[in-house]
Amino acid sequence: MDTISSSASISTPRFRCFDPSNSYHATTVNHRPYFLTFSANPTTAGISTRDSSSKDAMGDSTVYEPKIITGDAGYVLEDVPHLTDHISDLPTYPNPLQDNPSYSVVKQYFVNEDDTVAQKIVVQKDSPRGTHFRRAGPRQKVYFKSDEVHACIVTCGGLCPGLNTVIRELVCGLHHMYGVNKVLGIEGGYRGFYARNTVPLSPKVVNDIHKRGGTILGTSRGGYDTSKIVDSIQDRGINQVYIIGGDGTQRGASVIFEEIRRRGLKVAVVGIPKTIDNDIPVIDKSFGFDTAVEEAQRAINAAHVEAESVENGIGVVKLMGRYSGFIAMYATLASRDVDCCLIPESPFYLEGPGGLFEFIRKRLKEHGHMVIVIAEGAGQELLCESIRAMDQKDASGNKLLQDVGLWISQKIKDHFASQQKMNITLKYIDPTYMIRAIPSNASDNVYCTLLAHSAIHGAMAGYTGFTVGPVNGRHAYIPFHQVTERQNKVVITDRMWARLLSSTNQPSFVDPKQVIKDINADEEPQSELLDGDNCIDTPTTKERV
Ligand SMILES: Nc1ncnc2c1ncn2[C@@H]1O[C@H](COP(=O)(O)OP(=O)(O)O)[C@@H](O)[C@H]1O
Numbered sequence: 214m215d216t217i218s219s220s221a222s223i224s225t226p227r228f229r230c231f232d233p234s235n236s237y238h239a240t241t242v243n244h245r246p247y248f249l250t251f252s253a254n255p256t257t258a259g260i261s262t263r264d265s266s267s268k269d270a271m272g273d274s275t276v277y278e279p280k281i282i283t284g285d286a287g288y289v290l291e292d293v294p295h296l297t298d299h300i301s302d303l304p305t306y307p308n309p310l311q312d313n314p315s316y317s318v319v320k321q322y323f324v325n326e327d328d329t330v331a332q333k334i335v336v337q338k339d340s341p342r343g344t345h346f347r348r349a350g351p352r353q354k355v356y357f358k359s360d361e362v363h364a365c366i367v368t369c370g371g372l373c374p375g376l377n378t379v380i381r382e383l384v385c386g387l388h389h390m391y392g393v394n395k396v397l398g399i400e401g402g403y404r405g406f407y408a409r410n411t412v413p414l415s416p417k418v419v420n421d422i423h424k425r426g427g428t429i430l431g432t433s434r435g436g437y438d439t440s441k442i443v444d445s446i447q448d449r450g451i452n453q454v455y456i457i458g459g460d461g462t463q464r465g466a467s468v469i470f471e472e473i474r475r476r477g478l479k480v481a482v483v484g485i486p487k488t489i490d491n492d493i494p495v496i497d498k499s500f501g502f503d504t505a506v507e508e509a510q511r512a513i514n515a516a517h518v519e520a521e522s523v524e525n526g527i528g529v530v531k532l533m534g535r536y537s538g539f540i541a542m543y544a545t546l547a548s549r550d551v552d553c554c555l556i557p558e559s560p561f562y563l564e565g566p567g568g569l570f571e572f573i574r575k576r577l578k579e580h581g582h583m584v585i586v587i588a589e590g591a592g593q594e595l596l597c598e599s600i601r602a603m604d605q606k607d608a609s610g611n612k613l614l615q616d617v618g619l620w621i622s623q624k625i626k627d628h629f630a631s632q633q634k635m636n637i638t639l640k641y642i643d644p645t646y647m648i649r650a651i652p653s654n655a656s657d658n659v660y661c662t663l664l665a666h667s668a669i670h671g672a673m674a675g676y677t678g679f680t681v682g683p684v685n686g687r688h689a690y691i692p693f694h695q696v697t698e699r700q701n702k703v704v705i706t707d708r709m710w711a712r713l714l715s716s717t718n719q720p721s722f723v724d725p726k727q728v729i730k731d732i733n734a735d736e737e738p739q740s741e742l743l744d745g746d747n748c749i750d751t752p753t754t755k756e757r758v
Pocket residue numbers: 369370371402403404433434435436437458459460461462463464465466468487488608609610611756757758
């Protein structure tokens with residue numbers, strides 16, 4: 214890509230020819246998932262082609278690359294696609310918000326077209342300005358007339374507190390801010406596009422749903438079929454698609470977007486990131502995470518009460534976190550009753566000097582009781598050694614984990630039973646589904662509202678193929694690949710994990726020099742790891758399904 218050192222310049226989408234005989238292209242360009250082809254012929258704009266092969270009418274095929282805008286001092290904007298990238302001569306309309314009594318008094322309500330949000334805000338005098346994302350928010354001009362919009366909403370993957378709030382705020386936001394009345398709920402996740410019922414959504418229908426856990430639309434794993442989904446979008450005349458879900462869902466949304474632009478449709482595809490594990494990179498935090506951490510306190514409190522009521526009592530609490538231990542880490546930091554927190558990112562061992570059993574013995578001798586919090590993905594390699602190794606996957610292709618909570622509880626019991634010197638009483642609490650099936654708390658509700666509004670403003674302004682979320686506190690439009698090619702993980706060489714170690718006073722189980730060596734081997738910049746207060750991202754562990 215060209216870099217121009219003076220004023221900002223656009224490196225517009227480039228089209229590279231490739232073998233049109235492949236009917237479905239999911240190629241990886243520099244580890245970036247740029248797939249598929251779309252019509253290079255702008256005259257097909259808005260016209261249904263319904264050809265789900267990768268060739269256009271001329272038999273020509275292209276691969277889309279992202280829009281990169283470079284500017285002074287190492288400034289880079291990772292821009293998101295726009296409907297006008299693949300449809301020419303689209304009419305625009307004044308944003309109806311300017312006549313909306315609630316919003317019209319807001320000074321500078323509309324976002325400046327040039328506003329961008331920096332991914333990295335800790336900088337040195339001479340460091341490059343780095344990657345930026347387009348700032349979210351309402352624009353002066355919109356690309357849809359209110360009565361032209363036919364939106365749909367779908368929720369996919371596992372549950373998370375706040376799903377209903379996002380649905381509610383999408384429906385109400387579309388209605389109240391943009392006068393949109395046609396919003397369809399797709400039931401049962403991606404497969405609902407072609408195999409389930411749909412439900413019309415109005416402000417009245419969704420009025421109270423934020424007080425309930427789960428999703429009124431239902432959800433599912435698996436059942437993803439690009440052609441059928443896009444056929445359904447096209448057949449129903451849907452032109453704004455709001456897709457709420459985690460990493461898997463966003464990968465699916467990215468492919469739907471590619472297929473839509475390949476067919477030359479005027480359809481905006483918007484992802485709203487959902488993950489209770491907080492494993493989506495780039496964004497500050499995922500909605501529902503705070504609620505989950507708060508709810509986890511109840512389980513930890515119960516474990517603590519049980520443990521301190523008996524001699525040598527041990528309370529074990531298992532929390533969610535398939536590959537990322539954020540819930541366990543934050544729940545531990547918040548509680549202060551936890552003696553040991555085990556997460557997937559920090560390997561541990563049981564036997565011998567410096568091992569978990571030795572630590573338990575020591576802590577019981579000192580305090581007479583202890584609480585252990587373990588994330589579901591922690592210690593999976595130990596389980597695989599002792600239990601028959603299994604490689605089962607769920608319908609979406611996610612690895613199915615062994616129950617580490619039960620396993621570790623049994624291991625601890627067995628260990629102390631074999632050592633006559635200490636009798637222990639262990640209580641195991643598994644609140645995993647209880648912390649994600651509840652309604653979101655107050656702050657998550659507000660966060661969900663902002664996410665929904667940012668998503669709506671982006672779609673109305675003609676942006677497409679993006680995920681929305683806060684980056685350093687400001688909402689931004691983020692290209693799909695940025696959130697799908699890596700996972701956000703706890704960095705155990707970061708200060709947050711050090712705070713945890715210091716608060717529990719547990720052993721780190723690992724040699725710090727080895728950890729730094731391993732992380733460097735992953736090609737992550739050392740300074741970010743050592744200086745940052747936040748966590749960095751590591752390559753995704755999930756294969757495409
Ligand atoms: N690589 C992918 N391409 C297309 N669809 C995907 C991909 N990975 C997952 N999906 C679909 O996204 C949906 C949700 O994925 P899943 O991994 O279960 O949850 P989450 O989105 O919460 O991570 C499922 O319907 C699944 O089939």
